Amino acid sequence: MPETPNASAFRVFHVRPGGPAHELFELPTAPPDAGFFWIACTRNFLNEHLQHVQATLQAVTGQQLVDLHVSDLLNAQLPSHYDYTSQYDLLVFRRLAANGQQSSDSATAPADGEPPPPGPFKGTPTLRRIRTGAVGFVVFDPLLFSVHPDDCTVREAYAARLLALKTPVAGGVPGQPPAAEAPNSKLPQETRQRDLRAGPITAPRMPTSPADVMLRVVNLIVDGYLDLRRELSRQLDHWQVELLRPKARSINWTALLESRLALHQLDEICEDQRTAVQDWIDALEGWPTPDTSGGVRENELLRVRSRDVLEHIERVVHHVRRLEQSAETAVQMHFSLQSNRTNDIMRTLTALTAVFLPLNLIAGIFGMNFEFTPFVHLKEGFWWALSAMLLIALALILLFWRKRYLARTGQS
Known part of the structure; x- marks a missing residue:
């Protein structure tokens, strides 16, 4: 050694x-x-x-x-x-x-x-x-x-x-005054002053x-x-x-x-x-x-x-x-939360699909190749059909909104 x-x-x-x-x-x-x-x-x-x-x-x-x-x-x-x-x-x-x-x-x-x-x-x-x-x-x-x-x-x-x-x-030897603060103390000045206001300082115990x-x-x-x-x-x-x-x-x-x-x-x-x-x-x-x-x-x-x-x-x-x-x-x-967000998306997509289903039905009916179809040969037939489709769509959107099918869950 x-x-x-x-x-x-x-x-x-x-x-x-x-x-x-x-x-x-x-x-x-x-x-x-x-x-x-x-x-x-x-x-x-x-x-x-x-x-x-x-x-x-x-x-x-x-x-x-x-x-x-x-x-x-x-x-x-x-x-x-x-x-x-x-x-x-x-x-x-x-x-x-x-x-x-x-x-x-x-x-x-x-x-x-x-x-x-x-x-x-x-x-x-x-x-x-x-x-x-x-x-x-x-x-x-x-x-x-x-x-x-x-x-x-x-x-x-x-x-x-x-x-x-x-x-x-702690507190010094009995019968003697408490020990003074060490000169190299690293305590902050405000901490030492607060201790002095609170009472005499108790020295750490050996x-x-x-x-x-x-x-x-x-x-x-x-x-x-x-x-x-x-x-x-x-x-x-x-x-x-x-x-x-x-x-x-x-x-x-x-x-x-x-x-x-x-x-x-x-x-x-x-x-x-x-x-x-x-x-x-x-x-x-x-x-x-x-x-x-x-x-x-x-x-x-x-x-x-x-x-x-x-x-x-x-x-x-x-x-x-x-x-x-x-x-x-x-x-x-x-x-x-991820599952809830997925449910919100699927609910919204389902509601939108339900809105367009009647519109697709009307378009499919008037798209049939029959010779005698109601409103086909009328001058205002297109506008009547378009107005009906818009009214149905607005009614369904309003209904789904009232039922909160198109609303998001309470998330920030």
Whole structure:
């Protein structure tokens, strides 16, 4: 192993109670004196330096990863799931790939090991974002070990948040004034002023355990799916407008089918996520009750945060299923409208045919080759016949109009 591996391949953070988090620039070789470590590496780094990583885990926690769990962490197409041993807990969670592109370590398959569809994706731009990559978390007592795709923005986003935290608990230390606002805060000026008018600012709470960090990162992943809902709704509304447009002539049915398949895939991803988080919550309920009141409170906060993550996933699942139903309803309404338009056309043509049938009958009668036919030899016979045909036609048109045989159904 090189002495100075790529800095983006792994990041190490030391989180201590009562103080801010610090980033280390090399893998630890001993358990922390206080607090815990968070080691976040890429999948390629774990694959290339597996022995060194196992040695680090042995030195810090006294335990190495099981071979099957190493395979799970290296598998980019693994669905979300939860597993555990007597020494650690393992959670694999799928996150949205950045910018709608497939993760660099899973470019050969979109999600859950399924091969990509042939040809370019013709769905809506938002549905192109439904490409996911697996993120693995291993929770020890003094350490959180996470494995991310090479282009994982979630790790960098939460690392920036973690390093920006300045207080260990919400609202500051009891008996001390609230912490001042960080000078590099990126909140808009009007937002900060509104918070000041509403009351004192509560500083973000420093994570208290490796499980707490894992849940916060998982919550950040789920927030990406929540942000996706509005764009999905807007673009599915566009499909509905196109399907229900009266003069729609060319519908890209291939794109619509691929979009519906993408929604179904998102539903399956969220179902796996919900099952994994529910299994984690069930395992959390079996943890022994701490002896101290602080430990009891930390466990309660973990349960609350876990249930919050589960509730966010359920909101995504509910929204995706509603979008699937809306798309299906729009397709059915489209074909129903097409059938109604066809019925209108056939009704109009039938009414017009009925108008001309008596006229054809009169013309056929006076076209017979008989020597003695009434009105044939009269000077005004042609005009009498033409007037009768016009009166019959007008009467039938008026009758059909009153019965709405020639009227269109109420469509815009």
